[in-house]
Amino acid sequence: xxxxxxxxxxxxLFAGIILLAAGLxxxxxxxxxxxxxxxxxxxxxxxxxxxxxTYSYLIAEKDWKWVKVATVLIALIIxxxxxxxxxx
Amino acid sequence: xEPVLILILVAVGMGASIIGTIFGLGGGIIFIPVLTVxxxxxxxxxxAVSLVGIIATSTGAAxxxxxxxxTNVRLGLLLEVTTSVGAMxxxxxxxxxxxxxxxxxFACVLIYSAANMIFRKEKVIxxxxxxxxxxxxxxxxxxxxTTGRYKVANVKSGLAICTxxxxxxxMTGVGGGxxxxxxxxxxxxxxxxxxxxxxxxxxxxxxFSGAIVFFIHGNLLLDYxxxxxxxxxxxxxxxxxxxxxxxxxxMRKYFSILLIAIxxxxxxxxxxxx
Numbered sequence: 001x002x003x004x005x006x007x008x009x010x011x012x013l014f015a016g017i018i019l020l021a022a023g024l025x026x027x028x029x030x031x032x033x034x035x036x037x038x039x040x041x042x043x044x045x046x047x048x049x050x051x052x053x054t055y056s057y058l059i060a061e062k063d064w065k066w067v068k069v070a071t072v073l074i075a076l077i078i079x080x081x082x083x084x085x086x087x088x
Numbered sequence: 089x090e091p092v093l094i095l096i097l098v099a100v101g102m103g104a105s106i107i108g109t110i111f112g113l114g115g116g117i118i119f120i121p122v123l124t125v126x127x128x129x130x131x132x133x134x135x136a137v138s139l140v141g142i143i144a145t146s147t148g149a150a151x152x153x154x155x156x157x158x159t160n161v162r163l164g165l166l167l168e169v170t171t172s173v174g175a176m177x178x179x180x181x182x183x184x185x186x187x188x189x190x191x192x193x194f195a196c197v198l199i200y201s202a203a204n205m206i207f208r209k210e211k212v213i214x215x216x217x218x219x220x221x222x223x224x225x226x227x228x229x230x231x232x233x234t235t236g237r238y239k240v241a242n243v244k245s246g247l248a249i250c251t252x253x254x255x256x257x258x259m260t261g262v263g264g265g266x267x268x269x270x271x272x273x274x275x276x277x278x279x280x281x282x283x284x285x286x287x288x289x290x291x292x293x294x295x296f297s298g299a300i301v302f303f304i305h306g307n308l309l310l311d312y313x314x315x316x317x318x319x320x321x322x323x324x325x326x327x328x329x330x331x332x333x334x335x336x337x338x339m340r341k342y343f344s345i346l347l348i349a350i351x352x353x354x355x356x357x358x359x360x361x362x
Binding site for chain 2: 001002003006009012013016020021024027033036037039047048050051054069070073077080084
């Protein structure tokens with residue numbers, strides 16, 4: 001579980017950072033801001049994707065107590081995202 | 089954005105991340121004063137940019153700590169439930185709170201962190217082999233001849249305090265590590281190394297909950313955040329490497345002086361003197 005979670009964090013982190021670096025270098029171009037937008041989104045989402053990876057491993061391990069905890073956390077985050085989207 | 093400004097922001101991100109990683113903080117404690125006082129951003133803009141920098145810093149460090157097993161992922165998820173609730177409430181409140189209140193709240197967090205570093209001794213955990221139960225976890229720090237166990241205490245009150253940490257974190261842009269690490273170590277009896285590593289993991293999730301709101305509402309300066317994040321990631325790797333090489337213990341007191349100086353500047357900014 002730990003190795004997979006760590007890998008998920010690193011993949012998202014590096015993908016986001018590469019896009020951000022590219023976006024900064026191409027900031028004079030019309031599409032530079034779009035690259036930055038995608039890069040920031042991936043970077044911001046990386047902790048959440050880490051949780052989802054952990055969650056899938058907890059389910060696979062049938063560690064139901066901690067599956068419940070992770071479910072509550074994920075549900076809270078999704079509810080708040082939905083509220084934020086509706087408000088914007 | 090001017091190349092010089094990009095380089096300044098990358099350097100700020102890197103420096104804050106190195107210091108934050110060494111001292112067990114998210115880096116926001118450095119980001120905010122530099123962005124507000126140094127670069128003239130409004131407090132709410134600085135908080136949003138800072139949260140992205142914190143995510144880069146903490147995720148970079150956490151990816152290492154999770155892999156090595158120092159992070160207690162399960163405990164992190166549990167505490168993050170109430171921390172996220174607080175962070176979400178704080179993000180909503182931040183849009184309706186004046187800049188000077190945010191700055192004042194941030195200065196209070198700085199002073200708390202400084203006092204914490206001056207007066208709090210690092211908790212030493214004795215090697216033990218407690219009976220296994222739901223909140224007992226394995227622990228190995230190289231000092232015990234066998235793998236010991238630690239039992240997490242005061243879970244309910246710890247969860248409640250984490251809600252307050254989440255509110256402060258989201259409203260001020262600070263990752264909350266200055267509150268979570270002593271909370272876990274002193275109040276919940278989690279070994280210091282585990283507390284710091286678990287806090288790094290949690291800081292990223294807390295910052296995510298706040299940052300995504302700023303992002304969705306379009307209140308995030310993308311170019312500032314990008315430059316800070318690039319520097320912060322590099323800084324987190326340097327900081328992780330440096331922290332293995334040096335004894336950060338004596339440096340805590342020197343860093344607390346730096347925090348008080350920054351708090352004084354922020355208070356002057358909040359009072360309209362600067």
